[in-house]
Amino acid sequence: LNEAYSDIWGETVDRINGRGGDTPDQARTAGACTASTPLEPTLTVNAPGSIAGSLPAGGASFGLQSFSLTSDLVQVKAGGAQSVGCTVADFTASGVAGKVAFVDRGVCGFAVKADNASAAGATGLVIGNNQGGTAVISMSGAMTQPAIPVLSISQTDGTAVKGRFAANETVNVTMTRGGFGSDNSVRWLMGEDSTG
Secondary structure, three states, X not given: OHHHHHHHHHHHHHHHOOOOOOOOOOOOOOOOOOOOOEOOXXXXXXXXXXXXXXXXXXXXXXXXOOEEEEEEEEEOOOOOHHHOOOOHHHXXXXXXXXXXXXXXXXXXXXXXXXXHHHHOOOOEEEEEOOOOOOOOOOEOOOOOOOOOOEEEEOXXXXXXXXXXXXXXXXXXXXXXXXXXXXXXXXXXOOOOOOOO
């Protein structure tokens, strides 16, 4: 405990005073560190260019927990209003087989929609929030069908995606979750001042 507190206070003093020149002072390489800090889930829109970019996304406690998947996104339209996606038939009628399905949040559970998407042959599922503007939600539940990647996006981002669907544009996305980040500092390296 004594050694730990010494290190904690030493690091605190360094940070407060803008110092951090510990040796060795060579930056870590990308992906070679922060092995305990998982990357945030992300949905990257590859096309169309008008909405391209990385969107904040929420993860799910069910489905695959680590993935990187690129595919066209298909909007699920079958069903009525808030109940869209609450049956396998909704997904099947929308032609999601071999693609990532997009559906709004609604009256049935997130895992129910994931099960239905999986049963219809979708390779992944993106659920758009139907409230909260820019709020991103984390989803809970339990799947009974084979696990697929599942992410949520905000109401604002979901509306932008649906606008491209309405314009009959192809929306291509990359879903990512898992893996670890990188940190280009020497901070927190075990034995950062050791010559051994």
